[in-house]
Amino acid sequence: MIRTGKYASLILASLVVLVPLVVVLFAAFKTHAEYSTTGPLTPPRDWLNFDNFVTAWKAGHMLRGFWNTTVILVVSLTGTVLVGTLAAYAISRFSFALKRLVLGLFLVAALVPGVTTQVATYQIVKSMGLVNTPWSAIVLFLGTDIVSIYIFIQFMESIPRSLDQAALIDGANRFTVYRRIILPLMRPAIATVVIIKGIAIYNEFYIPFLYLRSPELNVISTALFRFKGPYGAQWETIAACTMIVILPTVVIFLLLQRFIYNGITAGATK
Amino acid sequence: MTLRSWRPWLYLLPALALLITFTYVPVGNMVWYSFHKWDGLDPVMDPVGWDNYVRVFTDERYWRVFLISLYYFVASFAQIAIALYFAVVLSFSTRFRNLFKGILFFPYLLNGVAVGFVFLYLFQPGGTLDTVLRFLGLGDHTKLWLGDPDVANLSLAGTSVWRFTGLSFVLFLGAIQSIPGEIYEAADLDGANRWHQFRYIIAPGIRRIISLSFILAISGSLAVFEIPFLMTGGANGTRTFVIQAYETAFQFRQIGLASAMAVVLLAVVLLLTWIQRRVLPDDEVTLS
Numbered sequence: 434m435i436r437t438g439k440y441a442s443l444i445l446a447s448l449v450v451l452v453p454l455v456v457v458l459f460a461a462f463k464t465h466a467e468y469s470t471t472g473p474l475t476p477p478r479d480w481l482n483f484d485n486f487v488t489a490w491k492a493g494h495m496l497r498g499f500w501n502t503t504v505i506l507v508v509s510l511t512g513t514v515l516v517g518t519l520a521a522y523a524i525s526r527f528s529f530a531l532k533r534l535v536l537g538l539f540l541v542a543a544l545v546p547g548v549t550t551q552v553a554t555y556q557i558v559k560s561m562g563l564v565n566t567p568w569s570a571i572v573l574f575l576g577t578d579i580v581s582i583y584i585f586i587q588f589m590e591s592i593p594r595s596l597d598q599a600a601l602i603d604g605a606n607r608f609t610v611y612r613r614i615i616l617p618l619m620r621p622a623i624a625t626v627v628i629i630k631g632i633a634i635y636n637e638f639y640i641p642f643l644y645l646r647s648p649e650l651n652v653i654s655t656a657l658f659r660f661k662g663p664y665g666a667q668w669e670t671i672a673a674c675t676m677i678v679i680l681p682t683v684v685i686f687l688l689l690q691r692f693i694y695n696g697i698t699a700g701a702t703k
Numbered sequence: 704m705t706l707r708s709w710r711p712w713l714y715l716l717p718a719l720a721l722l723i724t725f726t727y728v729p730v731g732n733m734v735w736y737s738f739h740k741w742d743g744l745d746p747v748m749d750p751v752g753w754d755n756y757v758r759v760f761t762d763e764r765y766w767r768v769f770l771i772s773l774y775y776f777v778a779s780f781a782q783i784a785i786a787l788y789f790a791v792v793l794s795f796s797t798r799f800r801n802l803f804k805g806i807l808f809f810p811y812l813l814n815g816v817a818v819g820f821v822f823l824y825l826f827q828p829g830g831t832l833d834t835v836l837r838f839l840g841l842g843d844h845t846k847l848w849l850g851d852p853d854v855a856n857l858s859l860a861g862t863s864v865w866r867f868t869g870l871s872f873v874l875f876l877g878a879i880q881s882i883p884g885e886i887y888e889a890a891d892l893d894g895a896n897r898w899h900q901f902r903y904i905i906a907p908g909i910r911r912i913i914s915l916s917f918i919l920a921i922s923g924s925l926a927v928f929e930i931p932f933l934m935t936g937g938a939n940g941t942r943t944f945v946i947q948a949y950e951t952a953f954q955f956r957q958i959g960l961a962s963a964m965a966v967v968l969l970a971v972v973l974l975l976t977w978i979q980r981r982v983l984p985d986d987e988v989t990l991s
Contacts, residue, residue, distance in 0.1 A: 439792055446789065447806045449865070453821050456831045460824065473824075473831045474838070520718035527711035535715065542726045544976050546926045548945050549965045552952045553729035553736060556743065576725030582718060607710065636814045638929055643953070657816045658933065668824060675820045682812050690805065693812070697870065698877040 454679070460672035461485055468669045485673035489660075493674050497649070498656035505567055505652060506634050509574040510627050513581050517626065518619060521585035522611050526597065543579040548639060558644060569644035570652075574634055580700050581626045587699075588622035589615065628689060629696040635682070653678050730969070736962035743958045755963035765964065768947045771856060771940075772924045778860035779920035783913070785864070786871035791901060794879040804876070811869035819933030822862045823849070852940035859931050859941055866930070867923075871916055878909040918979045922972040944968060 460468060462477035462485070489495065523529075524536065554573070555564075563569040592615065600610050638654040645655065657678050660671050686693060712719075737755055739748040759765045789807055793800055810818070825831045826848035833845040848858040882904060890900055928945040931937060937946040944964065952961035 439797070443789070443792065443797070443803050446785075447803065450806050450810055452835075453825045453831060453865070457821050457824055472834050474834055516717045516721065519714045523711040523714035527714075529708055529711045535719070538719075538722060538727070542722055544973060545726060545730065545969060546922060546972060548926050548928050549948075549968050549972075550726070550729040550733060552948065552958060552961045552965050553733040554725060555952075556732065556958075557724065557729060572721070573725060576721035579722075611714075632812055636812075638815050638933070654814055654816045657814070657820070660820075661933075671820055672824065675817045678814050678817045682814065686805070686809060686812055690801075694808070694873055694877070697811075697873055 457672045457675055460669050461676045463669050465667070465669060485669045486677065489670050489674035489677060492664075492670070493656050493660060494648070494651065495653070495656060495674070495677055498651050498653040501567065501645075501650060502635060502652040505570050505574070506631060508567075509571050509634055510631060512571065512575045513578055513626065513630055514623050516575060517578070517581045517585045518589075518616060518623070519611070520582050521589050522615060525586055525589040526594075526607075526610075526615075539579050539582060543583075551639070551643060555643065564644055565647050565650065567645070567650060570637075570640050573640050573644070574630075574637075578630065581630060584622055584626055584699055585619065588619060592618050624692060625696040625699055628692050629700045632682075632685070632693070733962045733965055733969075736959050737966050739959045741958045742956040743952075744956075748959075751959065755960045756967070758960060759963050759967055765947065765960075768942050768944045769925075771943050772927065774856040774860040775863055775924035775927050775943075776921065778864050779867075779924055782864045782868045783871055783916055783920065786868050786916075787875055787913075790872050790875035790879055791905060793876060794905070795897075804873075808869035808873050810866050811873075813866070815866075815929040816933055818862065818866050819930060822858075822865075822930075823934055826858055849935055850939060855935060855939045855941050859934060862930050862934070863927065874912050874916065875909055878912045879905055882908040914979060914982075918976060921975050925968055925971060 456473045459476055460473065462480055462482050463471065464482065464484070467478060524532065558564055558569050558573070563572065596614055596618075597610050600614055601607075605613070636654065637652075638658070641650075641652045641655045642658065645652065648659075651659070657674055660674055664670050736748070738750060738752060740751045740754075741748040789803075793804055797803065813821075828845075828847060828850075832848060833842075836842060836845055846854050849855050886904055887900060890904060895903070926945055927943045928949070931941045931943050932946050932949075935941045937943070937950070945968075948961045948964040948968075951957050951964065
């Protein structure tokens with residue numbers, strides 16, 4: 434009895450998650466005439482009708498969207514890893530005055546919700562002349578990331594200091610220790626940060642919406658958002674574009690499941 | 704002080720510079736702007752004292768949007784309850800465990816704009832939800848899910864639950880699984896049933912993550928932006944605090960007023976976090 438209830442609830446929840454997505458998938462394969470004559474729960478007649486995907490890909494300039502997203506993603510992630518590991522190295526391996534203050538600054542900043550400060554942040558980014566350039570998104574993704582630094586510090590604490598000391602005795606300087614010893618050993622933490630931060634950047638809407646206004650700078654979120662007005666009556670095209678945006682997430686999730694779960698847990702509980 | 708003491712600052716410099724430029728300077732400026740009337744362009748700002756704050760608390764258009772947060776706040780209780788239920792269920796051995804775990808978690812990974820479109824499609828008149836209701840013989844209960852101000856906020860809060868339950872679920876599941884297995888075995892030997900196991904082993908083991916989830920729920924429900932902005936644009940009584948602040952700042956160019964709104968929101972979030980830290984002290988602040 435309890436077991437049936439348990440499986441019934443799991444199946445019900447799975448339906449609640451999957452049905453809204455599957456019906457959009459159905460719509461993406463329907464012709465316009467078919468879409469207007471069939472109900473949302475009816476599967477498409479032709480599963481190989483990719484016309485809507487072609488229309489969406491071209492009309493939404495999705496290639497450009499993916500390209501822009503990729504550029505911003507690669508630069509921001511590289512920057513996050515470098516800036517974050519360097520800061521973590523200073524905090525984990527040096528003792529200096531004001532260390533508690535620095536830690537406190539990072540800690541308090543983690544509590545400030547990004548959406549609230551955009552009013553003022555916008556003025557700063559504008560005064561730097563970065564609005565409507567990819568750099569605005571890149572510096573903001575770099576500059577507002579405190580969680581990664583925490584993940585790096587935590588992981589670095591678990592690397593034995595005797596390794597550093599051995600290298601220092603052998604005549605290596607501090608930077609060589611960071612570059613040759615710490616950084617290579619940090620690989621698991623770097624992977625975690627790259628995965629959770631990568632997903633967050635791929636999904637980010639507010640920052641590109643606010644700072645990358647010109648259509649040439651569309652990332653995938655804002656490219657998809659642009660379908661809202663002009664394609665209001667063509668749900669099959671919107672559906673196809675939505676699926677184009679979701680597909681990479683599905684692939685990444687299937688490939689990296691275990692890392693994603695660990696990364697999410699590490700990121701949220703710091 | 705030795706000469707070397709500047710060395711760590713070299714490593715810290717990029718991170719600190721970014722942190723100060725894009726977090727602390729904006730917060731400082733925001734407080735400054737909030738006491739002025741400014742359109743964001745004029746080189747001169749008019750000092751107006753506390754006027755902007757008075758307006759936020761007395762003009763209905765500004766404080767009413769705070770109340771909209773209550774929908775999301777209540778919804779986040781549902782979210783925590785659902786997540787907790789499935790986390791407990793899946794922490795015991797279950798067929799297709801990983802499949803169910805993956806399905807429940809998956810919505811959290813989706814692009815917000817995609818989620819917006821998926822649910823616009825679901826809620827549209829004659830859309831998926833109406834069709835399913837008719838199929839179940841509940842055809843009389845169809846509504847203008849996003850057009851009727853009485854239900855629009857519920858629909859949006861429901862979308863938010865759909866999107867974020869997976870996160871709470873995975874966090875709870877992780878916390879439950881970090882409880883050593885021998886404790887359950889010992890409890891089994893002592894004749895404890897499932898409820899006892901939940902009440903005396905699981906619940907205390909995940910207290911910290913649950914309290915964290917409540918804080919995230921409160922600050923999250925005050926800072927709701929994406930889902931209502933993408934789906935209704937704030938129409939039909941669904942305008943949230945952040946949408947209002949966004950429009951005030953970027954459409955009506957009232958930077959001072961928008962900053963006052965943001966300062967109020969920030970103060971509330973920081974206060975709540977501080978209360979949480981006082982009430983439930985963190986057992987493991989080991990970063991130093």
